[in-house]
């Protein structure tokens with residue numbers, strides 16, 4: 001997903017890293033446009049471009065539009081052959097994908113697993129899948145690895161927190177498995193947060209992404225950045241208490257949102273009728289099964305009520321409901337109806353509530369964006385260039 005920015009918004013930014021950021025975010029600029037956008041002297045600009053060219057960060061491409069009777073050459077960010085290895089882990093399945101830098105999968109494998117097992121048993125087969133997917137490429141350069149999972153993640157360290165989802169996993173299990181296999185930068189992120197970032201259409205958008213699958217997760221993106229909160233727990237809505245004496249939640253408390261509206265709560269209610277997994281819920285909803293419709297409606301009403309507070313606090317452009325339950329059209333309609341009924345008019349006006357991805361595509365896209373931001377951050381490029389100069 002390309003982020004359009006006007007060159008002028010980065011005017012005056014003149015380091016190698018900022019120059020590359022300008023070229024990357026604009027989708028390509030001519031030397032003239034770069035001179036105008038940065039205000040740099042021709043000599044300095046050309047020297048820095050030369051360094052970036054030599055390091056393979058940029059290349060010159062013939063532009064299609066002719067200017068003043070001759071074709072202009074554009075300086076573009078060189079994403080050719082550069083790939084990200086992304087792992088989107090859910091509670092019951094995982095997708096491993098080699099993607100381009102926009103997060104578009106080039107090769108993927110989705111497999112079933114049980115994430116509540118020991119970390120080694122869950123991660124080892126996925127690492128092997130990643131190795132084999134990378135081995136199938138030719139002339140590709142792996143720039144980084146991204147992993148999303150349905151658990152709280154500390155952004156700086158990539159450590160996962162203990163939850164009912166992955167009991168007993170060492171906090172650094174994922175980071176260790178990845179970094180001991182691939183010596184490239186890695187990003188570990190909560191799945192709903194990665195999906196929220198992948199879902200945003202531009203950096204101007206405020207998006208609330210709620211994943212309703214086995215559990216419930218929520219990611220919030222404001223002006224292109226993931227909202228994490230003071231202690232990294234922003235958006236952890238699954239265990240908001242909706243009623244004092246509500247149903248027992250897996251966390252041990254009564255009346256949590258997850259005990260009403262998660263996929264697990266829904267399949268618990270439908271199990272007696274033979275509907276025991278999320279795919280079966282989705283298929284039965286499509287066929288108009290009345291029991292499924294009734295259970296989904298009740299679950300959506302509680303979720304909508306909980307989200308009304310989130311929506312009022314953030315006043316987003318879009319509320320996107322993803323995951324196997326979240327993306328069921330009838331579920332989305334009912335959450336939308338509840339939210340719109342519960343918030344004031346000036347919040348409801350201009351709010352779009354829509355279905356997102358039922359699978360992992362938006363998480364993969366978000367992971368690719370996070371890896372890109374880490375690897376091509378202006379500071380990282382400046383330091384790479386200065387290391388190179390010293391050699």
Ligand SMILES: [Zn+2]
Nearest residue numbers: 239249251256
């Ligand atoms: Zn709970």
